[in-house]
Amino acid sequence: MHYIVTEYKELGKGRVELCLNESIRFCLYRKEASAFHLKETSELTEEEYQQLIHEVIGKRATKRAMHILERQERTEYQLREKLLQNGYPEESIEDAIxxxxxYHYVDDLRYAKTFIRYHQEKRSRRRLYNDLRQKGISTDVITRSLEEEFFSDERQQIMDLIEKKGFSADTADQKEYRKMYQFLMRRGFKGADIMAVMRYSSQAYCEL
Structure with a gap:
């Protein structure tokens, strides 16, 4: 297969943006483009294309991935999205991933377990599950991580949050009651558990 340069645009600072076959986009330094004799309408053989994508851009994508991870741990999905935003082609991103x-610089299982340990005191099991899904972690990894790391008593969590907010079911009006209920629902707790704890806290107060 041959690849034709259908777009060639100068970006400044010694960089150019290219498009091959009207679909594959990436950036190169001008010297790299010259080394492959790339300009508008020039062609690449399959061998040249693979060399460019893996040995040149792929290595740069890997360095970029390492730089991103040095600043903050990310899931595989988050890292892929970041590299896509940086303009790397899919094949080069695969090399980096x-x-x-x-080398376990990206490990979704480790990420999920750490996230659960850190947040489980203030978030329900369901909220943790949804948060991790939004980060692109697979359901299997999340389920395993929750089974191994989640030990919180959700009703005790609700009680702790109610006390921290200074909420009293005995003195709260309907608006305050609804506000606390919605706050706990947003944390991912089940409605039945919220109501049970609120009723219990009210009864406990009356028994004092």
């Missing part, structure tokens, strides 16, 4: 996964 393979590298960081091989």
């Amino acid at each position: 393979d590298y960081v996964k091989y």
Whole structure:
């Protein structure tokens, strides 16, 4: 297969943006483009394309991935999205992902377990599950992580949050009651558990 340069645009600071076959976009330094004799309408063989994508751009994508992870741990999905935003082509991103996964710089299981340990005191099991899904972690990894790391008593969590907010079911009006209920629902707690704890806290107050 041959690849034709259908767009060639100068970006400044010694960089250019290219598009091959009207669909594959990436950026190069001008010297790299010159080394492959790339300009408008020029062609690449399959061998040249693979060399460019993996040995040049792939290595740069890997370095970029490492730089991103040095600043903040990310899930595989988050890292992919960041590299896409940086303009790397899919094949080069795969090279970077393979590298960081091989050396465990990206590990979704480790990420999920750490996230659960850190947040479980203030979030329900369901909220943690949804938060991790939004970060692109697979359901299997989340389920395993919750089974191994989630030990919180959700009703006790609700009680702790109610006390921290200074809420009293005995003195609260309908608006305050609804506000606390909605706050706890947003944390992912079940309505039945919220109501049970509120009733219990009211009864406990009356028994004092």
